[in-house]
């Protein structure tokens with residue numbers, strides 16, 4: 314299994330470590346020529362979604378990545394990566410990839426709760442650790458299905474080959490969420 318990790322900016326190295334703990338190979342995507350003919354999945358990491366969106370455009374990666382996702386490639390977007398996937402950003406006209414039926418609210422927890430750690434039930438997998446850093450949450454879903462909530466707010470959703478997480482699974486000890494993603498193949 315070979316997974317591409319978007320490595321323009323933000324938290325991508327930690328994802329590579331998790332994938333190797335799961336027994337999967339990974340490679341970094343920094344420019345168009347890094348996209349191989351075939352690979353098995355894609356991770357869009359956390360970072361700053363406005364910067365990543367701009368870089369995706371400037372590097373002409375936006376459309377090829379969108380096509381991979383639309384043709385069914387498994388993708389996991391964490392935090393800013395989730396914002397890239399969203400069809401709508403709350404009170405904002407920006408759309409990046411826009412492939413997933415979720416509306417996300419950026420920096421949704423305000424300043425005081427900007428970063429926090431908790432555990433919550435994740436799909437059918439029981440309680441898992443979740444680390445939030447200046448996190449968005451999912452304000453509503455259209456075609457996606459919520460699979461985790463924290464304090465009544467949706468923090469993870471799934472839609473066929475797409476998995477969106479408001480938190481950073483690469484920063485906790487557990488590898489269960491990366492295994493879950495690899496199982497989406």
Ligand code: GLN
Pocket residue numbers: 358359360361362363391392393394396419420446447448449
């Ligand atoms: N606040 C960032 C954004 O809106 C996301 C934060 C993160 O990825 N940790 O893009």
